[in-house]
Amino acid sequence: MIWILVVFFPLLLAGLLSIPGLRGMVCRHGPWMACLPALVLALSGPGAQPGVFPSLFLETSLHFGPYGRTFLLLTALLWTAAGAFAGSYFTAKDSSRFRFALFFLLTLCGNLGLCVAQDLASFYVFFALMSFAAYGLIIHDRSEKALRAGRVYLTMTVIGEVLLASAFFYAGSIGLDRPILLFSEIAPALPSHVHGSLILGLAFIGFGIKAGALFLHIWLPLAHPAAPIPASAVLSGAMIKAGLLGWLHLFAPGENMGSALSGACTDWSMTLAWLGLAAALYGVAFGLGKRDPKTILAYSSVSQMGLMTMTLGFTLAPTAAGAEQILSGLLLFVLVHGMAKGFLFLGVGLARAAGRATPRGFLVLAGLGLSSLVLAGLPFTAGSVVKQALKQGATLLPGGCSGLFSAMLPVTATGTSLLLAVFVWRVREQMPEADERIGPGMAAACTGLLGLLLFAAPLAANVLPMEQGLLMTGKHSILDGFWPIGLGLLGAAAFLKSRWSNRDQKGLDDLILESLERALRRLHQRWKASRLCDPACGRIDLVAWSDRILQSRWMRTVPDSLEQRLLYWHTAGVLFIFLLMIFIFTAWQN
Amino acid sequence: MSMTFWLPLIVLSSSLVTGLIIFVLPEERSRVRTMLNMAGATVKVAGVFLMAWGLLAHGIAYEVRFTMGLGFDFLLRVDLLSLAFVSLSSNLWFLTTLYAVGYLEGSENRSRFFGFFSLCVTASTGVALAGNLITFFIFYEFLTLVTYPLVVHKGTPQALAAGRTYLWYAMSVGAVLLVGVVWLQALAGPFDFVSGGVLHAMEHAPRQELTVIFALLIIGLSVKSALVPLHGWLPAAMVAPAPVSALLHAVAVVKAGAFGVLRVVLDVYGKDHAAALGLLTPLAVVVVATIIFGSLRALMQNDLKRRLAYSTVSQVSYIALGAVVLGPLATVGGLAHLVHQGIMKITLFFCAGILAESRGIHRIDQMDGVGRAMPLTMTLFTIASLGMIGVPPMAGFVSKWYLAQGGIQAGQDWVVAVLATSSLLNAAYFLPMLHAAWFKPLPFKPDPETLSRGIVHGRLEAPWTLLVPTLATALFSLAAGMFAGWEWSPLGVAEKIFAGRGSMP
Incomplete structure (x- = not known):
């Protein structure tokens, strides 16, 4: 119940x-x-x-x-x-x-x-x-x-x-x-x-x-x-x-691992991994050109979902060892991204009511920045554990792909931080001058989510059996966590300085969508104008057809004239004799 | 002469007798008429429940048999298949009568209307209970005759033309059906419907003749079941009042045709035998063409009832699809759809009637924002139309699920493609209506004249006699999908029918 x-x-x-x-x-x-x-x-x-x-x-x-x-x-x-x-x-x-x-x-x-x-x-x-x-x-x-x-x-x-x-x-x-x-x-x-x-x-x-x-x-x-x-x-x-x-339900990573049937799985594994990687890069590339913060976030979602797709691809790889861990990492990714993205969207709403230069505005921007960094995999946050899981996952792929995907991971992290830095900037641009009213629910929801993301998610992450875990040791790995973010921030600064950032850029999918819409609209117009759209077209009305036959001139004249013809004596007489002969003939046959 | 004899007769005559009495009632005795109607409907529903209980729980065989001479028997018999149809039509008749009482309040010629209304249901009960082809044929043609006065009830030139079209179609094809029935009788001798078919038991059955007879029978049934190209009367008949449309589309006429197709394929020829004779493939082509063509035509319509009518053309063929697809699950799906389509489509027509009566809405472009003005009606309309598209948890999804599974089972993968295409088309003609009704603003205040023509009512958006049946059928169609796994849901009963058909007499 x-x-x-x-x-x-x-x-x-x-x-x-x-x-x-x-x-x-x-x-x-x-x-x-x-x-x-x-x-x-x-x-x-x-x-x-x-x-x-x-x-x-x-x-x-x-x-x-x-x-x-x-x-x-x-x-x-x-x-x-x-x-x-x-x-x-x-x-x-x-x-x-x-x-x-x-x-x-x-x-x-x-x-x-x-x-x-x-x-x-x-x-x-x-x-x-x-x-x-x-x-x-x-x-x-x-x-x-x-x-x-x-x-x-x-x-x-x-x-x-x-x-x-x-x-x-x-x-x-x-x-x-x-x-x-x-x-x-x-x-x-x-x-x-x-x-x-x-x-x-x-x-x-x-x-x-x-x-x-x-x-x-x-x-x-x-x-x-x-x-x-x-x-x-x-x-x-x-x-x-x-x-x-x-x-996850249908591909069921972990179910088919090591079995003899891994051929199909390998195909799917590579397909998902490549598609995911492409989406991750695509989302960043075309999200950058947008000015509306919420649209940027949506592109970021595309990119992050791409990373998740890629991870799913990793877990489907035929080499079984360690896929369980990657799967847990994926689930953590789901959790972290969900909370972070939720907070970022709610934060946009909060920012609309917070003054640009007021303490509240600063707090909001700080929160947005922090959760963006978590998504980008800042060390000592849950995000970094996710990144470690991804890195480990890339090694599951066969041979050359493994190295390639491992090399691409920092690039995606750079992309994430680049896109989200631009996002925070855009939010800041659109903040009002002075504070406006914020409902208690709005503030509570945002604070709660951010708190969970920063403090509770790491706890969940710690349960995962990662090599490094949350408290990573060694300068090398910490550096590994920081440099993509730093690079992303630099890239964002450079981008915002450049002239590309001044107006809304059209992305590839805008173009696809526009051309599709144009084609559909044209099709629709043609459909509207065509005879096909007429409610009467294609009506199959057998009664009308039969009426047309019954009321045709042929039907009106021919039976009449036939009957007229029959009234003549010699027609009738010839027919009569003809019938009589048939009758006699059949009687004689029998 | 026990209850097993009398009960089918009581069920049959409960509407016959009330109908005959209603004819002689004076026009203004509306209270007595309503009482009579409802009493008849209640008796019928109760009788059907008794029979269902007797048959399913105790295995009692209800049978009435007379000899009509010429080797023809008049046979009423309750088997599982007839039970499904008769319970659908009796229950929906109850609701439709209630609706019609509210809908026609204060109009003319109500005695005539309700009289024929009752006769019509008598005929459909007879069609359901008929135990052999000739009895089936008698009631089937009787149905044609008694629905004509309902179609032309309004008496307008348009209605008369529609009635003429209907008669033309139905009578001319009725002759073909008769030829088929008699020929089969001559060939195979007198026989009753037997699940699994009777003809495969025939020794050295002439293949050609059986094929021709099958074609004759299916052509004879195809007018009522609205198979392309003999569907033209159905959209024309939408000029009739809303309760009549409900009756045509959900309770009696169209259902009788589809039921006949099921009978012929399952109980006369037998699915396997028909498939062996190579009869199912041509029928399948017609059925698929009907499904797609009906949806396409529905897309082109702007008149609400006409669009719904074409939607029926398409949806009723799902039932026939259940008969032509070989997988056993498809038969279950088709049987379940017999009920599902009935309750969903009747809801839609009830709603269309309410819209027309209380707001004067007849066309789809008039539906803007009506959801805000009549939230309850439009909620029910939404439930039913989502069900038609096949959005779960409404009933339509369940039928599609089983039909598709049956198709895959039998290796007939085209079924999935047909269902997917049909769902897309259904979505294309239902969703814009829903969008307009819920999300567009009301274009103008409804003018007072429309309102005053409409029914005066209190806080409800329509009189309760119109709302209650609609609510009931909409809830049925929701519940039929929600609780499809339940033993006595339409699906559960269909499964039972299918499982039980081997062992039943």
Whole structure:
């Protein structure tokens, strides 16, 4: 029962929204209260019994599984923070906050559910709930920009859902005589199955759209910034991870290691690693040209998700030893990135109400800077442990690739710090002159997240069995941690001095998107103008056809004239004699 | 002469008798009429539940048999398949009657309307319970005749034209069906529906003749089940009042056609035998064409009910898809979709009726911002249309899941592609409506004239008689997906039907 409570508590609160008397209170406090049960469950440890609900969907089973607890913890923390932030972000007079609370709670229900869903059907249910409800969050402002982002998002989402559904259709039927729905049973069978690579391919794209894989990410830099601040935080911090979780469930690193079937795994391992690396660099390169801090953050998410994809690729490598550690490192990465990105987004909101030169403004900028550094892997923070895990992971790859990826890691760290330094600068540029009102919820949410990121995440990291651990020793390794960051900062300074930084640069995906949109618009116009769009076109009306025949001139004249002809004596006489002869002939035959 | 004999007759005649009484009731006795209607519907629902309980829990065989001469038997029999259809139509009839009472309040010719309404359900009950082809045929044609007055109920030239189209299509094809039925009888002698088919037991069955008969039967059924290219009457018939559309699309007519296809493929020919004769591939081509074509045509429409009608054309063929795809899970999916499509589509038509009645909304471009004005109606509409797209946890997802699994099981991978394409198209014509309704601003204040034409009501956005049935069907379609794993959910029952069909008589 605890699972049902955890997952459906937000829905219950959403139901309370329909009672006018409670509406104001739920709008204000519902969002942060909604994931308290999930938080308690995630913190209370792995002791909870698996929940199996045969009647719900197609035999639902809810449990942590190998990854669920981390994801649930992150999701619950981040949504609580975002909920608290939202509570004071929307003023009591704001009529849109009801709408926001509704979609917030619906999306949250989906996000919590998919963290603990262990079977195909319920995972898909929660994934779809989250994806579709998030549309309401993205277009919350109803601005032209938000609507466009929403359109792109919805199109990509629907395509993703359909691909994913196809993947799941196949995955569900790999059992010969009975439907198999549990991820833990499907994943080991996939590499050897006929449809294995089809399933993985479809799921890779389907989840990749959510996770912002390279070129499937084009909705992301539009949609994440378009949403209100608290929604962006959860979109970029928590929901984006749902795609990764899906990949983890199906690729199941650790399941197939060392088996004879590692051929397919090697392919996927290299594909994921290369795609991830490309996305990591791509995100930095095209994020730099943006001026809107939230857009920069979205590109940073693309880049960071790329790193995670790359790590997933490492763990799929056929050399088994040590992959468990890398997997733990990946989970830590998820946690750290989620909290850091959540904080960065919320911090943007905070910065809008903090004066540029006031103490509060300084505090906000310091917080943003610190969490950026954590992401970039500053030594003595959780970020550095993540970097160590990545470095260790690169060694798992076969031969030459291993060296190459190891060499690229510092480059990505440099990129991260470069991009985030530019981000902090942009935030500073856009801060107002004097302090404005900040709600208590906003401040509390940001402080809490930052505190957790700086102090609690390292504790979690310390549990990991890394060679160096948090308190690294040796000048060499500390230096290794610092120089990419220093280089990144220098690069950022140089970039901001240069003339490229003065205006919004169009990235490759802007161009792709624009040309796609143009093509689609042209197609749409042609469709609108064509006869095909006419509601009457393609109508198959057999009655009209038969009417046309019945009322044609031929039908009106020919039968008449035939009958006229029959009235003549000689026609009738000839016919009569003819019939008579036939009659006699047949009679004679018999 | 025990209950096993009388119960099917009671279920059949509960609506027949009320219908006949209603015809003679004077127009203004609306209270008596409503009471009669609801009493009849209640008796029918109760009877169906009794039969279901008897059959499923105790294995009682309900059967009524008369001899009609010429070697034809009139046979009513309750088997698992008929139980699925009869429980769907009786329950939905109950709700539709309630809706119709509210919808038609104060309009003219209500006695005629409700009389034929009851007869129509009688016919669909007969179609469901028919135990052999000739009984099926009798009720099937009866259904055509009694739905005509409902289609033309408004009496406008448009309605009359639609009614003429409907009759034209249905009657001409009915003749083809009769030829098929009689020919088969002549060839195979009298036979009853048997799960798994009867024809494979025939010795030296003439292959060609069976193929031609199959074509005749399917053509005969294809008008009601709206297979392309014989679907044209359905979008035309949307001029009828909303309860009639609900009846056509979800309760009786279209369902009778799809049910007939299931009967012919599963119980007359037998799926395996039909496949061996090579009959399923052409049917599959037609079915797939219908699914895609219906969705494409729906995309082009601007009239709300017409778009829904084309959506039905596409969705009903999922049921037939369950019959033509060889994997056993596909049959389960098709059977479940018989129910799922019914509850979802009836919700959509109920909502369309409410929109038309209380706000005068008939076209999709009038739907801007209506979600804010009528949140409850649009919530229900949203549930049903997401279900149609196949978004979980609504019911449509479950059918698609099983159909696809069946296709993969049988190595017919095109099913997945068809379902994916269809889902995309469904999304393309449903999601813009939802976006317009929820996220666009109301273009103008509704003019007072529209409002005064609409129904006067208190705090509710529509009279309760319209809202309650809609709410019920929407909740059904949500629950059917949410609790699909439950033993008695539509899916569970479909699985039972499928599993039980081997052993049942």
